[in-house]
Amino acid sequence: MKRYRIALIPGDGIGKEVVPAGRQVLEAVAGAESGIGFEFEGFDWGGDYYRAHGAMMPDDGLEALRGQNAILFGSAGDPGIPDHITLWGLRLKICQGLDQYANVRPTRILRGIDAPLKRCRTEDLDWVIVRENTEGEYSGAGGRVHQGFPIEAAMDVSLMTRAGVERIQRYAFRLAASRPRKRLTVVTKSNAQRHAMVMWDEVAAEVAGDFPEVGWDKELVDAMTARMVNRPASLDTIVATNLHADVLSDLAAALAGSLGIAPTGNINPEQAFPSMFEPIHGSAFDIMGQGVANPIGTFWSASMMLDHLGEPEAARRVMEAVEYATADPKLHTRDLGGAATTAEVTEAVCARIAAGAGRPLATA
Ligand code: IPM
Numbered sequence: 184m185k186r187y188r189i190a191l192i193p194g195d196g197i198g199k200e201v202v203p204a205g206r207q208v209l210e211a212v213a214g215a216e217s218g219i220g221f222e223f224e225g226f227d228w229g230g231d232y233y234r235a236h237g238a239m240m241p242d243d244g245l246e247a248l249r250g251q252n253a254i255l256f257g258s259a260g261d262p263g264i265p266d267h268i269t270l271w272g273l274r275l276k277i278c279q280g281l282d283q284y285a286n287v288r289p290t291r292i293l294r295g296i297d298a299p300l301k302r303c304r305t306e307d308l309d310w311v312i313v314r315e316n317t318e319g320e321y322s323g324a325g326g327r328v329h330q331g332f333p334i335e336a337a338m339d340v341s342l343m344t345r346a347g348v349e350r351i352q353r354y355a356f357r358l359a360a361s362r363p364r365k366r367l368t369v370v371t372k373s374n375a376q377r378h379a380m381v382m383w384d385e386v387a388a389e390v391a392g393d394f395p396e397v398g399w400d401k402e403l404v405d406a407m408t409a410r411m412v413n414r415p416a417s418l419d420t421i422v423a424t425n426l427h428a429d430v431l432s433d434l435a436a437a438l439a440g441s442l443g444i445a446p447t448g449n450i451n452p453e454q455a456f457p458s459m460f461e462p463i464h465g466s467a468f469d470i471m472g473q474g475v476a477n478p479i480g481t482f483w484s485a486s487m488m489l490d491h492l493g494e495p496e497a498a499r500r501v502m503e504a505v506e507y508a509t510a511d512p513k514l515h516t517r518d519l520g521g522a523a524t525t526a527e528v529t530e531a532v533c534a535r536i537a538a539g540a541g542r543p544l545a546t547a
């Protein structure tokens with residue numbers, strides 16, 4: 184039996200509801216004759232921790248995470264604390280501190296989900312967005328001077344390094360090569376941003392030389408939004424800067440039916456540090472505490488985590504159970520137009536995993 188150490192960081196808002204649901208699903212997989220087990224360690228970091236200790240996580244928090252095999256994260260964000268403090272104090276601190284430089288965001292229209300694009304067939308939309316996750320527009324470089332005076336000045340510097348750009352392009356080309364269509368779209372804005380984005384394009388062209396099997400093209404980020412809506416089938420793997428991919432991945436999630444479904448992995452591809460998996464929906468304070476949050480984004484993230492740990496069969500089982508649930512409108516939460524609760528969806532997914540114990544589950 185292989186045992187994995189998993190850190191659970193629910194964080195704030197509905198993170199406190201969906202992460203326990205994700206743990207239940209992992210426990211169901213562990214019980215289902217999969218040959219794997221988990222040791223969970225919970226961390227109460229986030230807004231409440233900040234109010235008690237003046238920081239989102241302790242100084243030695245990263246040390247506590249280094250020994251884990253992976254991290255399941257909920258969300259960071261608190262209505263009483265400025266967003267840049269919650270974000271930089273927890274999620275970005277972990278992503279940068281553990282060098283999780285590849286943020287991977289798959290999008291598909293899951294079975295039974297009604298997607299808004301009228302002319303889009305399910306098979307037309309099967310994308311993975313690779314988001315640069317440690318530098319670019321989120322580098323944190325910049326400053327603010329003369330606050331409150333008319334001469335006040337502020338800047339956020341988008342810092343790109345050749346090493347940082349090359350490693351994310353290489354990751355994206357490798358991922359594209361591993362997918363059936365072997366197709367990569369490099370998102371850019373080098374028409375207007377004439378320094379870093381031009382280097383981004385040049386590095387992409389250089390890396391492409393090592394992947395002759397991958398068909399690739401370049402798209403400006405503004406035109407990309409229109410292409411995602413008008414020609415979804417022309418896209419497969421997509422690589423973009425930190426901010427561009429942030430925006431494009433919300434559009435992708437909405438086009439696939441709901442932000443409540445979308446998963447992500449913050450990956451350290453070299454496995455020198457644990458990677459972190461999370462739903463992309465955020466803390467959603469408007470619905471917190473009501474038990475109606477959609478846990479599917481967390482379950483899909485848990486499936487990505489299993490894949491990353493080298494357990495593709497367990498990962499597939501979770502996704503089979505997830506699509507079993509999404510196929511049933513009675514198991515749709517409010518964001519999907521239904522009335523199911525977090526607990527009902529979680530129970531259904533866990534029961535499905537348990538029912539499939541010991542035998543491969545059908546995927547069609
Ligand atoms: C995401 C989120 C975050 C981001 C927010 C919460 C700062 O939108 O994961 O996409 O921009 O990275």
Ligand code: MG
Nearest residue numbers: 429430433463
């Ligand atoms: Mg976002």
